[in-house]
Amino acid sequence: MKTKYWNIYQANEKQQQEAIMEASLLLQQGETVAFPTETVYGLGADATNEQAVRKIFQAKGRPQDNPLIVHVAAVSQIEKLVRNWPSYVDKLLEAYTPGPLTFVLPSNGTCTTSVTAGLDTIGVRIPSHPVARQLLSTCHLPIAAPSANISGRPSPTSAKHVWEDLYGKIAGVVDGGATGVGVESTVIDCTQDIPVILRPGGITAEQIEKIAGAVMVDPGLTTENGKPKSPGMKYRHYAPEVPLWIVSGSKGDIQATVHRLQTEGKRVGVMGKDSTILHLHANAAIKLGNTMEQVAANLYDALRTFKLGEVDIILCEAFSEHGMGQAVMNRLSKAATRMISLQ
Template identity: 50%
Template sequence: MITTKWNVENVDNIKEHPAIKEAAMWIREGEVIAFPTETVYGLGADACSNKAIEKIFEAKGRPSDNPLIVHIANKDQLAQAAFSWNETAERLMERFWPGPLTIILPKTERIAERTTAGLASVGVRMPDHPVALALIEASGLPLAAPSANRSGKPSPTIGEHVYQDLNGRIKGIIDGGATGVGLESTVVEVTGETVTILRPGGITKAQLETVVSEVKWDRALLESEQAPKSPGMKYTHYAPDAPLYLIEGNAAFFQSRIDEFQGEGKTVGVLVSEELASQLQADEVKSLGSSLQVEGVAQKLYHQLRAFDETEVDVILGETYPIDGMGEALMNRLLKAAGNRVIAENNERD
């Protein structure tokens, strides 16, 4: 398959752009199209077609028990995906849609079984990106759209990342430039007036608490081996080619770990804040920006993880961050990328 690439960055009147119309036509024909959202690039196909969804799994090499999030452009399409939602869910939609919040809802019969991995529920969100909204609206369909990368790789935040992973595997890529948030959406489940976070992301727990009184984590569910209700709840994700270890300790301890790996003959890369970068000596140092701006660190994470694939490093050592606000989502992705490998002071390497 020849993958078409359309560049629509900084285009006015995106709804009428020929690329949107052509891409929407291919989606209606059952093909897969990558497109930008405010979080990461998504890999979109008709959420109502098992045949179309199978092409997503084939392109990504994605485990079949991992459900896909359905993206909509307006509230009319919500009724195509979910048959009911309560007042709490409605308040969340009013406050955070369009935006990086996915809500788990009872699915309609129209949504394909492959989209939800056989579950009776479906994750739905309305992306906050003009290209995504224009494509979904032009297609006239709710679109299942996981991140547009090979399964397990860092999610793509620019169109070139998608091309590197999926050229020849999908029909087309709509390149709308760099994404904004840089991490995937927050996924929540609503039971009565209680909201449970299944995956941290672009909307923080504190933000959710401005709308609802009870927001909780089900950390046992996050680590469960049962069929996941949300993407990101099983398997190793977001990993660069070289193994990643997270280092928990001060700069001196971090440097000692670099020295240890180099002493074993390994070429070492480090992925750290600009504050820590100035204190370390390694073969390859990549900064995520100031640790005082966690949102900025999160935005750069996937881009810099992918950048290491262009180097010759044997191992990557990464910094840990406080689990607070966006730091919760940031550490969730770092731990997934590292396969939960953490080296802490006074503890041995896994």
């Protein structure tokens, strides 16, 4: 398959409109198109077309029991896909959408069973990225869109990442530049009286609690048993090419671990906040930024940057799980081969 490429962020208005129309037409014809959202790049297909949705699973090599999130342009489209929702959803919709928040609600059966993985619920969200919003408004379809990468690999935060993983496997890639948030949307189960976080992401637990009054965390976040209610709950995700160790300890503890591994003949890469990396000496190093928002935005690109043949192991400092740190540590724990506590 030949994969079409549209460069949106460096195009003039006429070229952008033409690209969006072409990409929309492919989606309407049952093809798969990758596009940017404010979180990561998504691989989109018509959520009401079973054959189109199957192409997502084929391109990614994704397990069939892993549900997909449906992206729409407006609340009115959500209403057409679900049966009902509690009153706190209206408040959260007003406060945080468009944006990186996915609502799991009772499905009315409009979308295919491959989207819901046979569950009676469906995850829906309204992205805020202008390219995503243009595409969704133009194609007039609910678009199922998991991350546009080979399943298990770090999620793509640029069109280059998508091209590396899926060239020749999908119909097109809309290049809208680098994404913003850098980790996937927060997923909340809204089928009960209190919202339950199924996957931490771009909207924090504290932000949800501020609007909804209360929020709980699903115990499935820390186990891999049973059928996942949300993407990111069950399977190993986000894994780089080489083993990743998460180290909880001081800068001195991390440096001592680097030294020990190097004496064993291993080439060691390190990643962490700028203030940590400044004090570490390794074979390769990547600074993730000074704030947790910057760490989240740079995380997946860093995991993709360390290549097999250049380093033998990656060490990343452990972060506080407050605020955005909860989403970052969730992704790192899914990607890691080992967690080390030296405190």
